[in-house]
Amino acid sequence: MRRPGLYxxxxxxPPVPGRPTLSLATLALLFAFxxxxxxxxxxxxxxxxxxxxxxxxxxxxxxxxxxxxxLGNFTxxxxxxxxxxxxxxxxxxxxxxxxxxxxxxxxxxxxxxVPALVVPLKEAVGRxxxxxxxxxxxxxxxxxxxxxVAYGAAVLLLLPWLRGSHVRRELTLGCLVLVAAVGFGLVxxxxxWPLDVVASLVLSAMLLIxxxxxxxxxxxxxx
Numbered sequence: 001m002r003r004p005g006l007y008x009x010x011x012x013x014p015p016v017p018g019r020p021t022l023s024l025a026t027l028a029l030l031f032a033f034x035x036x037x038x039x040x041x042x043x044x045x046x047x048x049x050x051x052x053x054x055x056x057x058x059x060x061x062x063x064x065x066x067x068x069x070x071l072g073n074f075t076x077x078x079x080x081x082x083x084x085x086x087x088x089x090x091x092x093x094x095x096x097x098x099x100x101x102x103x104x105x106x107x108x109x110x111x112x113x114v115p116a117l118v119v120p121l122k123e124a125v126g127r128x129x130x131x132x133x134x135x136x137x138x139x140x141x142x143x144x145x146x147x148x149v150a151y152g153a154a155v156l157l158l159l160p161w162l163r164g165s166h167v168r169r170e171l172t173l174g175c176l177v178l179v180a181a182v183g184f185g186l187v188x189x190x191x192x193w194p195l196d197v198v199a200s201l202v203l204s205a206m207l208l209i210x211x212x213x214x215x216x217x218x219x220x221x222x223x
Contacts, residue, residue, distance in 0.1 A: 020213040027206045034199045038139050039125050048195040052130055056190040068185025071178065072143030077150035081111060084154035091161055103215055107153040110211045114149050117203065118142045130190040140200040141192045147182040148204030151175050156212055179204075 037044040070076060085104035092100035122137035129138040155175045162168050183197035 052193040065188040072147035072182040081150040088157045141196040144200035152208045
């Protein structure tokens with residue numbers, strides 16, 4: 001007897017056609033607005049920089065803030081995703097799932113999209129960093145996007161294999177808290193302005209929505 005998949009367990013409300021497209025369009029407009037505001041001298045950009053300088057002087061110890069920021073390093077976040085997709089692929093293969101390797105491949109493609117999008121955006125916008133940071137390529141934050149997509153994709157891969165809505169909810173909440181902590185650590189240590197982090201979260205959300213839609217459509221085809 002086949003165990004019900006993730007999307008059949010999350011609730012009884014049927015999916016609304018076009019909802020991912022609407023969400024992506026909304027996020028794309030928000031990202032375009034933030035990019036415009038950061039690229040030129042606007043009141044929002046000036047407020048963002050005031051907030052960033054204030055956060056850098058916050059009470060959180062530097063060592064702890066540095067630890068949080070380090071969780072967004074490629075060498076930390078991506079291995080977590082790789083280990084997760086290896087585990088999920090092993091579970092799927094044991095269960096006899098057709099094309100058991102496809103979700104992991106989709107997650108890797110989503111992860112590869114991060115540098116493919118972030119690096120050109122950094123060069124195009126050319127935003128200078130907070131005081132003490134050299135160069136002019138800080139928007140959007142690559143560390144934030146790496147953390148959000150790596151940890152978020154790992155959660156999306158794991159959710160169908162977890163029993164109980166409480167466990168799935170706690171794992172999702174933990175991921176959100178972890179990614180927010182990475183962004184806060186980057187701002188607190190003066191590595192990025194707040195909007196650099198916010199824009200990366202918006203960009204990462206678009207990528208994860210696309211990944212979730214793919215995984216959901218694959219499950220629907222199997223059903």
